[in-house]
Amino acid sequence: METRRCKICAAGARPLWDEKFKISYFYCSRCQYIFIDEKKIVSPEKEIALYKQHNNTLENEGYVKMFEAFIRKTIFPYQERIKRILDFGCGPGPVLAELLRRRGFEVDVYDPYFYPERIFEQKRYDLITATEVFEHLKEPLETTRMLRDHLNPCGILAVMTLFHPGEAGAFNTWWYRHDPTHISFFQPQTFKALADRLGFRVLMFDSKNLCLLEKAGS
Numbered sequence: 001m002e003t004r005r006c007k008i009c010a011a012g013a014r015p016l017w018d019e020k021f022k023i024s025y026f027y028c029s030r031c032q033y034i035f036i037d038e039k040k041i042v043s044p045e046k047e048i049a050l051y052k053q054h055n056n057t058l059e060n061e062g063y064v065k066m067f068e069a070f071i072r073k074t075i076f077p078y079q080e081r082i083k084r085i086l087d088f089g090c091g092p093g094p095v096l097a098e099l100l101r102r103r104g105f106e107v108d109v110y111d112p113y114f115y116p117e118r119i120f121e122q123k124r125y126d127l128i129t130a131t132e133v134f135e136h137l138k139e140p141l142e143t144t145r146m147l148r149d150h151l152n153p154c155g156i157l158a159v160m161t162l163f164h165p166g167e168a169g170a171f172n173t174w175w176y177r178h179d180p181t182h183i184s185f186f187q188p189q190t191f192k193a194l195a196d197r198l199g200f201r202v203l204m205f206d207s208k209n210l211c212l213l214e215k216a217g218s
């Protein structure tokens, strides 16, 4: 099977074939990025129908707890430099935005399906959050570049997406990839490659699902 060019670092990405689901992915051994074969990307109609099945509201205790933890790790250490926030890809019920507003931040939301007004177009932010968004991105380099352009100098991009377990057998049995809307998979090294290409520095990452990138100063 043919190789592809890695969408993040442009190195050669070799195919990973999933016999059970008849899907091929491509794996870059340089930056660890894994992306699905374009032919298997679901249509926007199907994608929106799948998102509507989620119960992501303020009444969902687990969901709120997840965001409380996210806020503690990503915002508390930097809160003195954060005033204006964009929650990019907020989904149907902008829970994170509401939790942030309660703490006194100014928050805009955008979601291509649920809040499609491009409210960020003429604005720049101190922090952009993208939680459970990057695994849905078809062109993560382009999207990250666009987000960078809407950050102030030294602004922070906070990404939450579950890091993949490596390209060997573990990837094939990994539950996270069985959601058909999940098409892009990362590791901290992938974010390092993104950061290098786009003029960010990696501010922090954890071992599970979190990465903070800081845009260069002016």
Ligand SMILES: [Zn+2]
Pocket: 006, 007, 008, 009, 010, 011, 028, 029, 030, 031, 032, 033, 193
């Ligand atoms: Zn790569």
